[in-house]
Amino acid sequence: MTVAESAGRASPPTARVVAILNFLAGHPQEHFGLSELARRVGLSKPTCLGILTTLAQAGYVIRDAQHKTYRLGPALISLGHTAQESMRVSPGARDELRRLSETFNATAALSGVVDDRITLLELVSPPGTPVTVQVGQSYPFAPPVGLMFVLWDDRAVKEWLAKEPTIPLRTDSERLDRVIAECRTSGYLVERLTPGGRRLYALMAGMSSTLPDELRALLGELISDIGERVYLPSDEPLARRADNSESDADTVDISVIAAPVFDHHQRQVMVASLQIGRALSDAEITRHARGLCATADVLTAQLGGSKPTAAAITRQCAGHTGSGADDEAWR
Structure with missing residues (x-):
């Protein structure tokens, strides 16, 4: 899902966060640099960087400092388990x-x-x-x-x-x-x-x-x-x-x-x-x-x-x- 596809939603900023998480979830074995990730989800690099920085601080993504790449983080494991238990x-x-x-x-x-x-x-x-x-x-x-x-x-x-x-x-x-x-x-x-x-x-x-x-x-x-x-x-x-x-x-x-x-x-x-x-x-x-x-x-x-x-x-x-x-x- 690109940001353009979700622009009609009530909260475009939230849609951008969802787009990044959904993209990373669709490629669980891969790491992505800022430029490639921004291009793949249809965001500007500054916007994408701001979202990734906040997600990394919360543990929802992990930033590899050596290779400067991003992937899903461990905080999502607990979130997923909680969601399962709620169901x-x-x-x-x-x-x-x-x-x-x-x-x-x-x-x-x-x-x-x-x-x-x-x-x-x-x-x-x-x-x-x-x-x-x-x-x-x-x-x-x-x-x-x-x-x-x-x-x-x-x-x-x-x-x-x-x-x-x-x-x-x-x-x-x-x-x-x-x-x-x-x-x-x-x-x-x-x-x-x-x-x-x-x-x-x-x-x-x-x-x-x-x-x-x-x-x-x-x-x-x-x-x-x-x-x-x-x-x-x-x-x-x-x-x-x-x-x-x-x-x-x-x-x-x-x-x-x-x-x-x-x-x-x-x-x-x-x-x-x-x-x-x-x-x-x-x-x-x-x-x-x-x-x-x-x-x-x-x-x-x-x-x-x-x-x-x-x-x-x-x-x-x-x-x-x-x-x-x-x-x-x-x-």
Whole structure:
């Protein structure tokens, strides 16, 4: 983000500080001299120097006196931990995700809905795994993205479906109802996407609702119905016959497995997930899902939370009065 892009904001001086921090955060392994940094963020050298001097005094950046370069500073570590704690991400959450990642040699993540955007709260990847997303990255919480964040709350499902979709959608209500019922029974969601679909969703991360109508329509043709991407074992025999696939009949290409994390109100507040990105057998899916659910249960316990029963989920929809207290508890 350059300063020119953010000039319409209420506080241009603050936007300049944000531009510098965002740029350094986007290049965590690099050091930058004053001239290059000023050029890259679109600031004059005197303005950039003044900001960097103040940030260095506060510990938000470090100045290498020998090479006269700048990089992010240690004060941001404490700030980041405090931000995570304010979103109820406990210090032990990373340890749990690390164990999960090591067990299955896959990226483990914890996400939540913050200010109506799905936000990555914590992430642990196996050594050598390319980093394609960063903690704090967010994207719109609106259909077709976000089903796993509402599956276990009937009211949340209805509110999510009522949002304006990021792209035109077709929704098979009968299919979606079955997805919700079976995922609640198993305790987790398994989603499969084609490689093209995964790339498309990555591109959608920063999209707004102001896309040209023709492009929105095209994206709508490329994205399946809500719930269609969810893998249900009861569907698979039919899918295999339709594909006429014999060599891959025992495995399914899986994108992600997700499980809910609940608070003390038995409301889903986060999602723990395993990024798979390869074919798994039914037995492997079950093994991965059980390990993930065990981690989600530990994270729920760290919040002092508990899982809702099936009856409680039904009451959440039938008995919700829309009171301010309930809404605050859910948020």
